[in-house]
Amino acid sequence: MAITLRQTDPGFEERFKAFLGTKREASPDVEATVRTIIDEVRARGDAALIDYTQKFDRADLSTLGIAVARSDIEQAYKQADPATVEALRFARDRIRSHHERQKPRDDRYTDALGVELGSRWTAIEAVGLYVPGGTASYPSSVLMNAIPAQVAGVDRIVMVVPASGGVINPLVLVAADLAGVSEIYRIGGAQAVAALAYGTETIAPVAKIVGPGNAYVAAAKRHVFGTVGIDMIAGPSEVLVVADGSNDPDWIAADLLAQAEHDVSAQSILITDDEAFGKAVEDAVERQIKLLPRAETAAASWRDFGAVILVETFDAAIPLVDRIAAEHLELAIDDAESFLGKIRNAGAVFVGRHTPEVIGDYVGGSNHVLPTARSARFSSGLSVLDFVKRTSILRLGPDQLKALAPAAIALAKAEGLEAHGRSVAIRLNM
């Protein structure tokens, strides 16, 4: 049973605040372990990778090889179900088309004083893509992380994925190949992050590391941040469904469960203005849970973190939606577009009754790597922008320098930076 919060109840604000503040994930202190692993990889390179992989993944890279070979990828295609490979291709093409529109444009112009200014975007040279092992080894996530990098024009897209017991999900290799990944290594954990950041004999270092991972991976990324760039630290997934009483409760329940099945720490929230509908959805959730192979996970998530929030009007829901700042927001209400126009914080919005969030996970075309745990208040989903960087350009002639010099020199002086002023003045014989 999820909790129910009624906006008009006295004490709602306090309960809602507590709900927002709920920590859904333990953060084990793995800092010391991670530091040792990173130091070892920096000191001993490939040898450390082989040792840690033997220990943590029970795989012998001294015989398997650190790098995945072309023949391994061919083999993966043979092992994969052809219909699934076709679905991956379909998803790949849709994701690519959408991301093509995200490429930023260069800008170069001359202002009224004749000063030339500009911004130029270039791709990051090499990017590392972390792919978790085991059940969280999702081929769709490989597409979502690699395609924006490819569209951006990244030269080297370097994937790491732990081979638990020597095995990598063949669909992960196929997805990597379809998405233009250029190198794949059979490593995971903090040791893989260290190898990407600092390089080893086999692996040339990259400039940025993206992709989800466990607590060790997250701590390692935090640790190497600065030496390389990193993406957001991903938390457990969440969906917020805003739905009126005209929906089929079974559809909405299915959407809530699609999120809940991910992880016991996932979160599904329903906001509705119709108490009877809310109850009907809860009943449908209980019925449907029993049909799921991952019933236990979904039930735990719904029980511990699920919520039904009752509002008088959807207008009154807007500040709540913005405070929740959900990774995924479904709007299954009549005037969804107008509601969309009024909200500010959400990773991705799924508009209307025929847009289940799951479409965005796979084949919508938009990216499924989205800000979790309320970070949509300040950050965005993964995009081409994460794989490019901007260089600003300034160009003056003697006249422009003369025009700008007095203010520059005045400010340099005010800041006590004499040499700053001189570097301008010396060009004007001032």
Added chain:
Amino acid sequence: MAITLRQTDPGFEERFKAFLGTKREASPDVEATVRTIIDEVRARGDAALIDYTQKFDRADLSTLGIAVARSDIEQAYKQADPATVEALRFARDRIRSHHERQKPRDDRYTDALGVELGSRWTAIEAVGLYVPGGTASYPSSVLMNAIPAQVAGVDRIVMVVPASGGVINPLVLVAADLAGVSEIYRIGGAQAVAALAYGTETIAPVAKIVGPGNAYVAAAKRHVFGTVGIDMIAGPSEVLVVADGSNDPDWIAADLLAQAEHDVSAQSILITDDEAFGKAVEDAVERQIKLLPRAETAAASWRDFGAVILVETFDAAIPLVDRIAAEHLELAIDDAESFLGKIRNAGAVFVGRHTPEVIGDYVGGSNHVLPTARSARFSSGLSVLDFVKRTSILRLGPDQLKALAPAAIALAKAEGLEAHGRSVAIRLNM
């Protein structure tokens, strides 16, 4: 004396690598102290801010007030030199015009299948701006951090600045006012970062924190990352000047010194194809240093981190320039535009002999908050994009859902996510 590296020397690669790897700043382990400070501010709010400010800044906020009042700002205008205020206004207007061009555009379109996709940009609601105290309390940096936030449409721009001995540089207050800062608090250090991230009785929390600071501030930002967004951790400043023998050695020396005077950890590098010119610049540096009020700082920076790199041709310099990935790159060579077209990694490029980097520090219009310590390989200078976030939008009708369903269901199944498949199938009576 800076070091000299000659690209054609045997052993150059090794020496260049060592040069690139030189750590210019100690990273003291302040983690434990910072953690305590953050915990204290979370637990005791304003009272902790008052205690820490008494201890670290020798200022009594219980009488001064945590918040800077409007009358304090009026007073600052009266104390400030009118010509400097005019220069700040001039800089403000130029910075604002340039940043107006950086506003990202929303995108909404319908693809061939009738699927509606989109990206919508919205401003972050509240942003914290850290301004260091003491000699590093630069009014120009206030403009550079606050104006992009204002242009982005951030509602609350919250500035914190330590008041050492109770005093804040009046020009910092004036710059904040000119740049549209909405709240100012007399606090600094890790306690200010904690207050911005978690809020206190007086200070409402923000969603993102930007601005440079010392090791404590950097560690605190790293610590609260996730709860709020942060900008890059700023390192010491650097300039790379690429110059041929046609330059006046005194001009180039002045540019190298403008960087060196910032900080003993600052770095100035000259790449030239003309050995005699390189020598002349070194001589000019030695001559000019003596004229500077900050001679000692500049001399230490030039001695410890300065470098002259001799190349045979400027084409041969391109890979070196990309590997250095300088925060500031000056191109004082004949065909600077063509060189610019060939390089990839630089925070900002100053093109031609009449564009000293200092213009970009103050009045060029572009931002002076730029990626340091080789991070231009993967990140960009501060811009309007740092104060907005993107929500992706997806909208399907029944026909579109039908068209996308088979691939989505196939992928959900392949990933073992049954409830994902169900949330699509249930809408199609599949």
